[in-house]
Amino acid sequence: MTSAYGDGMRNEVSAEGSAFATLLRDARRNRGETQDDVILATGVSRSTYLRWEAGGVDSPNLKQVRDVCRFLGIHPGHAGIALGLMSREDLGLSPEPFDPVVVKAGTILADENQPARARAALRKALQAALDMWRAAADLPEPKEPRGADLMPRRRNIR
Known part of the structure; x- marks a missing residue:
């Protein structure tokens, strides 16, 4: 999709941009911060930060990413994962257990x-x-555990 500014500007969001945007938004909201709080505390330009939260992160300045992460309490490695720069395994983390x-x-x-x-x-x-x-x-409804099902099972260790 092209923007009103011409063919040179695109409004496309990559999977990495979406993941990074979600990471930023969730951390900011969990801390009770506004977008302006992040912008003022980190010195990242308003347009850059708003673009990041909208999912636009073609070539982010990694120092700015680190500054925003520090302010929001995000481990920079998690930002690197969201941006597709590294994997959880690269950081020695287990794969994400859930979708x-x-x-x-x-x-x-x-x-x-x-x-x-x-x-x-x-x-x-x-x-x-x-x-x-x-x-x-065609799966049956799971049954609620009862009685003996709730008791911890003992293992025979020899």
Whole structure:
């Protein structure tokens, strides 16, 4: 898609740009900071920071990335991962255990600052999706554990 400024400017967001934008937004919101707080504290230009939070990160200045990460309490390695500069394995971290969509849904459900109505709607949507998936995959409804299922199992160690 071209912008109103001509063919030279594109409004495309890469997967890395989206991941970095989410990392910044979530950290900023969790700290209760505004975009202006980040801009003033780090000296990153307004247009640059707003572009980063919108997912536009073609060639970010790594010193600026580091400064923003320090202010927001983000480990710079996580920014490097989000930007596609390195992998979790490069940093000696285990692979992400859950799909980012699942992590995001869990974060929203656990966030008491989210309106109760919004969290209830997400739960309902997730339950409907699970029900559809079970029906499509022809899987039985999982049973709730009872009695002996709740007892820790002993291992025979010789």
